[in-house]
Structures are given as structure tokens and as C-alpha cells.
Amino acid sequence: MTPDPPASTSRARFLAGVRRELPLALGVTPFGLIYGVLALAAGLPPWLAVAMSSIVFAGSAQFIGVQLIGAGAPPAIVILTTFIVNLRHALYGFSLSPYLRALPDRWYALLAYLLTDEAYAVTIIDYRREADAIHRRWFLLGAGLTLWTVWQVSTVVGVLVGAQLPPGWALDFTLALTFIGLVVPTLRDRPNIAAAISAGIIAVLAHGLPYQLGLVAASLVGILVGTWLERRV
Amino acid sequence: MIQFLTVLGMGLVTYLTRLVPLHYLGRKQLPAWSLQTMRYIPTAVLTAITVGEVLFRDGRLAVGIDNHRLPAAILAGIVAWRSGNVLLTIVAGMLAFWLLQILVA
Numbered sequence: 001m002t003p004d005p006p007a008s009t010s011r012a013r014f015l016a017g018v019r020r021e022l023p024l025a026l027g028v029t030p031f032g033l034i035y036g037v038l039a040l041a042a043g044l045p046p047w048l049a050v051a052m053s054s055i056v057f058a059g060s061a062q063f064i065g066v067q068l069i070g071a072g073a074p075p076a077i078v079i080l081t082t083f084i085v086n087l088r089h090a091l092y093g094f095s096l097s098p099y100l101r102a103l104p105d106r107w108y109a110l111l112a113y114l115l116t117d118e119a120y121a122v123t124i125i126d127y128r129r130e131a132d133a134i135h136r137r138w139f140l141l142g143a144g145l146t147l148w149t150v151w152q153v154s155t156v157v158g159v160l161v162g163a164q165l166p167p168g169w170a171l172d173f174t175l176a177l178t179f180i181g182l183v184v185p186t187l188r189d190r191p192n193i194a195a196a197i198s199a200g201i202i203a204v205l206a207h208g209l210p211y212q213l214g215l216v217a218a219s220l221v222g223i224l225v226g227t228w229l230e231r232r233v
Numbered sequence: 234m235i236q237f238l239t240v241l242g243m244g245l246v247t248y249l250t251r252l253v254p255l256h257y258l259g260r261k262q263l264p265a266w267s268l269q270t271m272r273y274i275p276t277a278v279l280t281a282i283t284v285g286e287v288l289f290r291d292g293r294l295a296v297g298i299d300n301h302r303l304p305a306a307i308l309a310g311i312v313a314w315r316s317g318n319v320l321l322t323i324v325a326g327m328l329a330f331w332l333l334q335i336l337v338a
Contacts, residue, residue, distance in 0.1 A: 030320055048236055055244035060275075064282060065243050075239040083246040085278055088271055093254030100255065112252035173302055173330055174323055176286035177309050179279040181322030184313035192276050199277040203284040204294070215281050222277025227270045 013135040017142025020122040025150035028059065028118060032151050034174050035062055036158020037165065041172040042070025046159045053155040057148065058116065060182075061085050067175055073212040084219060092120040099127040099136055107137055114144025195226030301337065305330035 032053070039049030044066060056062055061082045068078045092115055100111065123140045130136070165171060187193050199222025206214030287306045288294060296303065309326030316322070 034323070044236070048240060051237070052240050052243070055240050056247050057244075058247050060279075061243060061247060064278070065240070067282065067286070069236055069239060075235065075242060078239050079242040079246055081278065082243040083250065084274060086247045086250045087274060089247070089250040090254045091268070091271060093251055093256075097255050105256075108252065108256040112255050113248060115251040115255065170330065170334075171327075173286075173305070174327065176283045176302070176306060177323040177326035178319060179283045179286075180306060180309045180326070181313045181319030183276055183279045183283065184310050184322075185317040186276055187314075191273065195273040195276045196280040199280045200284045203281040204288060207285060207289060207292075207294070215278075215285065218281035218284075219274075219278045222280060223270060223273045226273030226276065227266070230269050230272075231266075 010135045010138040013132070013138035014142035016126070017122070017139040017144075018146045020126065020139075021119065021143035021146040024118040024122065025147045028147065029150060029154045031059055031178070032154025033158035033161065034178065035059070035066070036155045036160075037162035037171050038063065038158075038175055039066045040159060040162040041167070042066045044069060046163065049159050050152075050156055053152055054148075056082070057113065057151065058082075058086055058089075059151075063175055063178060067172075068212060068215075070172075071212065077212045077216065080216065081219070088117075089115060092117075092124075095124055096120070096127065096140070099133075100140075103137060111137065111140050111144065114140065114148060116144070116147055118147050119144040191226040191229040194229050195222040198222050198225040299337075301330055301333040305333065 035053070036049060039052070039062075040046060044052075049066070052062055052065065056065065064081055064085060065078055068081060093112070096115075100108075103111075119140060122143050126139050127136060130139075162171070183196060187196055199218045202218035202221045203214060206217045208214070209217070283306075287302050288296060288300075290300060290302075305326045308329045309322045312325040313319075313322040
């Protein structure tokens, strides 16, 4: 990796953001592809699968949304679940806001749209290290636009590929496998393990509830159990 | 149409979770409990969805040997635990599932 140029022009900061984001953007490419394939397997029309990537622009929420919409869940449940899953973005906003003071409103509007896990990860590292306060916004803009572009392209490719694949391949199973890959490595401490087990048990017991309410109930119980155990320790 | 409106709603709440803290709440301190709570959101939500996807077929609990997703998911869990790699987990799980489909069917 080459060091950033000392110049603190907006252009240099923008390009630094692009460069730092590129490895992460390449990393999400397979997930953009899988998302596109999965969206069609779940029964979404191709145009909506593509539109979701620019309207929502949040990987895990899109995976969940596709599954719930495909299962015929009511809009309120889909939107509520999206909200719960994306609450973590609030942490990113809190964490970056001291570095991004007194910008014109249109900058907040744009940067908020681009504030994903991957853009935040490189941006907070840069902001903690970089003294230049004037051109900070350009770094996040560069990182965010890089990820945005790669995500849109990989989604379109995934939708095009998914349209060619036979349904017998059961590619909807990749959803569960993706989540297993995300969750299992977090099960290293008691609160997380208890959160997973209790959410899983409630998910089985409450599966018959209408409107996918069982999912909401299981999530809330898991979150409460994890939080409660952590406070006790 | 209803699907499109749902996606718009998803986009709106996602955008608000990003915009409000960045722009309006930046000067406030976040209470400690909210940080603790957020740590368990992914674990709880993703587990709840995964359990439904793996253990239920056509709305019924399916834990018999004819549910090939179950052993494939268990194998995927072992791969995830040992590797911590999401892509590897997906590949291992899909291969195990397809293999069972071919061998048993």
C-alpha cells in the first residue's frame, strides 16, 4: 500500500478514500452476486432486486428483506426487521459525527446514504489518524461511492446470472448459509451463545404465528437475554 | 406495487438510522445500555431467520433425515466455527447439500 500524499486537497482525500475502500469493495463482490441470485430465487422481479440495492444499499438488510418479501411477510414486519438490523448504523453516525461538524445539509444527506459497514470501517481509521479537518468529508465520499459502485454492478451481474440458473439448485439455501457464516464465529462468549439459543428456541416455538411475528418475538427475546446476561456478569 | 412500497420503506428506515445520528444527535452521549443491546442484535435476528430456514419446510417442522438442509447446515456451522470465513461456509454448505440430494435421491 502506498502512503497517502501529504496534500490535503479534496481530490487527494477523495482518491485516498477510493484506494482504502477498494479491497473491501472487492470483498463484498461475491455477496452482491449471491444477493442477486437469491433475490430471484425468492421470487422478486429482477428490476426490484436491482432497485433494492440502490434504495436500501445495506447488504444484510437486503438479504433479510428478500427472504421476508419472498415469504409474503407484511410490509410492516419487513420494515421493522430492517430497522432493527440496521440500528448498528446509528453507532457509525454517532462515531463519525464529531469529525463531520457544520457541513452543508446536502453533505449530510449524501454521506448518510453512503454510510455502510465497509465505508465506516476505513473512514473511522482515517479520521482518527488524519489531522486535516477541512477535507475529511471527501474521504468518506470516495470510500462510499467506491463501495456503492461495486455493489450495484455485482448485484446486476448476480441478477443476470440468477436468471439463467435452474431452480433445482436450491440457491435460496445460501441465505441460511450466509447467516451461519456470520453468526457462528460470534458465539465465543456466554451472552452471545445465550442470545442465539434463546432466539432459536423461540423461533421454533413461535413459528406458527401469523405475519412472521415469530421472527420478531425470537429476535427481541434473544436481544434481551444477551443484554441481560452481559449486565449480570 | 406493494413490494416496491415495502422496499421504499426499508430504504427510508435504513437512511434514517444513518442520517439522524450523523447529523442531529452527534453532540449527545449514547447511553451504555444501547451499546450493549446493539451487540446482540445480529446474533439474535440472524439466528431466528436461520432456524426458520433450516428447520422448517413448507411451514412444518422438518427434522427428519429427508431434510438435507439440516446436516448441510450443521457442517456449515463447523466450517464457520473453525474458519471464520463466510464464503467458505457457503461453499461447504451448498456442496454438502447438493451431494446429499444426489446420493439420497
